[in-house]
Amino acid sequence: MWRALPPILKQPTFRHLSRRPTFAQFPSPRLPRQASGCLTTGTDRSWSLRDLRGVSDETSPLIFHLTSDNPYHNLSIEHYLLTHSHPESRILLFYTNRPCVVIGRNQNPWLETDIKRLKQGVRPEHEDRPGDSPVTRGNAHATPVDLVRRRSGGGTVFHDSGNLNYSVIVPNNRSFTRAIHAEMVVRALSPMSSNYDFHDLRVNDRNDIVMRRGAGNQWLKVSGSAYKLTRGRALHHGTLLYSSPYINRISELLRSPGRESIQAKGVESVRSAVGNLMWTPDPVKRQTLKSEITEKIVQEFWRMYGGTTQRQVGWNEVTLGADECGEDKNPEIAAGVAELMSPAWRFEQTPRFDFSSGPLDGLEVAFQANRGVLEHLVLNGCAGDVLLERRKEDLQQPVRLHDVRNWKGLITRKSVQDEDKDAAAVSAPPEDVQVSDALVDRIEAIFPRSE
Secondary structure (H helix, E strand, O other): OOOOOOOOOOOOOOOOOOOOOOOOOOOOOOOOOOOOOOOOOOOOOOHHHHHHHHHHHHOEEEEEEEEOOOOOHHHHHHHHHHHHHOOOOOOOEEEEEOOOOOOOOOOOHHHHOOHHHHHHOOOOHHHHOOOOOHHHHOEEEEEEEEEEEEOOOOOOEEEEOOOOEEEEEEEEEOOOOOHHHHHHHHHHHHHHHHOOOOOOOOOOOOOOOEEOOOOOOOOEEEEEEEEEEEEOOEEEEEEEEOOOOOOOHHHHHHHOOOOOEEEEOOOOOOOOEEOOOOOOOOOOHHHHHHHHHHHHHHHHHHHHHOOOOOOEOOOEEEEEEEEHHHOOHHHHHHHHHHHHHHHHOOOOOOOOOEEOOEEOEEEEEEEEEEOOEEEEEEEOOOOOOOOEEHHHHHOOOOOHHHHHHOOHHOOOOOOOOOHHHHOOOOOOOOOOOOOHHHHHHHHHHEEEEEO
């Protein structure tokens, strides 16, 4: 049975140690005799994340449950666990984010998602009203959608309240394979399939978890994987669509209007049909399903790595809240949150790419950008003649694509005040050239201002 987890970690019961701790300094809790993998209680011992390395040296495996739905918080805690745990420790982490699109470390946000739609927000399909258009769905009682760039590779995914994120951090040795923990999740879920009507779960050759459903026996992706491998450590984090209320909105958010206009040098996502393990509009039933899935995964993880160690809440299975990300609690995690939220991380980590608007009303705009900063822009006429050309070194200041306030002002200063910094960056094309609003709208749909 799933049992309630304890409150957020208490204050540390020991202080930082100047040398490597021993078991005497980390007194083991008294554990009742119980089968390995069973959850036990009865201790009030707790410890601070700042002491993670010493604890994870003597106490492994460790399980963490995060209560925040803030993706910047959760990814920063995940990174802290990766970089501050003992190299031989084994860690399992769970968290659920509010609606957000999460791109890989080396991906292009303008290619992977519709940033304008993210700003408008999204509403679950079951809340639609007759006659709603996509724009109406995005504005009426919509939930904002964060754009997040994680520190690991892989493709773009959508997170929401019906998606369970699991992360496994283990030694990066010969026993680690990219499929090993996806297979762990399949083993954990398989006994539940008859109760919840999901069948034929398996790990495919991309290390995604897929299931077969429908009259056509279509394979649907229910879990994707991403990895970060460091010297000595391996992080595998996976998504699990157990009951997403936004399942039919995902394609809208991940369909960029710039897909035909951008030639990127980074990693491009592989599109796959996705599905829920089970759908129910009842949030109580969704939470029950999530709790059962979480417990099954924990049990399978413990069978793999627990040995004779017993699970004990507050010691080797703990709950962390949003206060772990506070500057006063853990400055390193707080700095990680600030970095993930910054435009410099979300947009200016983008590898070099080329953009072409395509011809419209006799003109075409093309440019190259690197790290989200404009390097070379040209305005071409209908005959292919160059009407305007500017390079990075010619510009008065860097033009950051996420911060362009007025694309028409960037292309032509006509009807734009001289103090507009975007307009001032590029001189005007010949006076007889009229840049149409339709051409500007096409560009602004792909590159809206982020703030």
